[in-house]
Amino acid sequence: MPLFIIWFGGGELSRISLIALGAMIVTWPGTYHGVRDIPLIYLYASINLGASKWLLFKNTILPATMPRIFSSLRISLGASWTITIAAELIGAESGLGYLLSIGREFTSVSIIFISLFCIAILAVAMDTFLRIFFGRMIKWMKRIER
Amino acid sequence: MKIKLRIKNVSHTYKGKKEVKALKDITLDIYENEFVTIIGPSGCGKTTLLQIIAGFIIPTKGKVYCNDKDVTGQIAIDRCYVFQEDAVSPWITVRKNVEFPLLAKG
Numbered sequence: 001m002p003l004f005i006i007w008f009g010g011g012e013l014s015r016i017s018l019i020a021l022g023a024m025i026v027t028w029p030g031t032y033h034g035v036r037d038i039p040l041i042y043l044y045a046s047i048n049l050g051a052s053k054w055l056l057f058k059n060t061i062l063p064a065t066m067p068r069i070f071s072s073l074r075i076s077l078g079a080s081w082t083i084t085i086a087a088e089l090i091g092a093e094s095g096l097g098y099l100l101s102i103g104r105e106f107t108s109v110s111i112i113f114i115s116l117f118c119i120a121i122l123a124v125a126m127d128t129f130l131r132i133f134f135g136r137m138i139k140w141m142k143r144i145e146r
Numbered sequence: 147m148k149i150k151l152r153i154k155n156v157s158h159t160y161k162g163k164k165e166v167k168a169l170k171d172i173t174l175d176i177y178e179n180e181f182v183t184i185i186g187p188s189g190c191g192k193t194t195l196l197q198i199i200a201g202f203i204i205p206t207k208g209k210v211y212c213n214d215k216d217v218t219g220q221i222a223i224d225r226c227y228v229f230q231e232d233a234v235s236p237w238i239t240v241r242k243n244v245e246f247p248l249l250a251k252g
Contacts, residue, residue: 045233050223063237
């Protein structure tokens with residue numbers, strides 16, 4: 001965080017950059033392995049049928065990788081929340097992390113609990129939204145599992 | 147008659163902990179409109195040969211020519227391949243699977 005404050009200033013940009021970096025670090029390996037683990041038969045079949053590079057990416061590589069990308073994104077959501085709160089605890093003037101630090105400063109258990117409760121509700125809501133959204137996007141997984 | 151497909155001195159060895167020599171010096175000319183059947187016991191290299199023709203595998207030795215053009219290791223629609231197991235994409239509908247080659251062709 002201190003490095004990001006030096007590089008991007010004390011505003012929102014430094015926090016957003018830190019969250020983006022954290023999310024990328026978590027999402028990247030899942031996506032990479034998702035692409036690597038695509039069964040070759042799908043790639044061969046698509047190329048053999050004359051698919052261009054774009055069509056191969058759009059119709060084969062991207063949908064085949066989606067389940068892995070989605071799982072990584074769900075994990076990165078948790079990581080992003082952790083980083084957000086940590087970043088706000090250090091250098092913010094507003095936000096739930098800042099509220100936590102205020103609660104600590106004034107030794108107010110109620111403020112700490114309210115901020116924790118808000119964080120938990122927001123995190124669960126976002127995760128539920130992602131789960132429903134991703135569930136719709138990868139309906140085909142359920143089809144082949146049956 | 148014109149030679150459509152020429153397989154010239156193709157050999158292939160699967161590398162790994164244990165090397166497996168699948169094909170040794172195969173030479174074959176297939177003419178236009180000719181119907182060729184490759185028969186052999188399990189593990190004799192039929193699939194390897196077909197996959198080399200389709201361009202999925204680059205042979206350790208030898209070349210594949212289609213219409214006198216070197217197509218070794220190149221996957222293209224001029225050498226269509228029917229897989230032993232199904233190769234339909236499970237993430238799209240049956241209709242879209244059928245439409246895919248038409249979409250690919252433009």
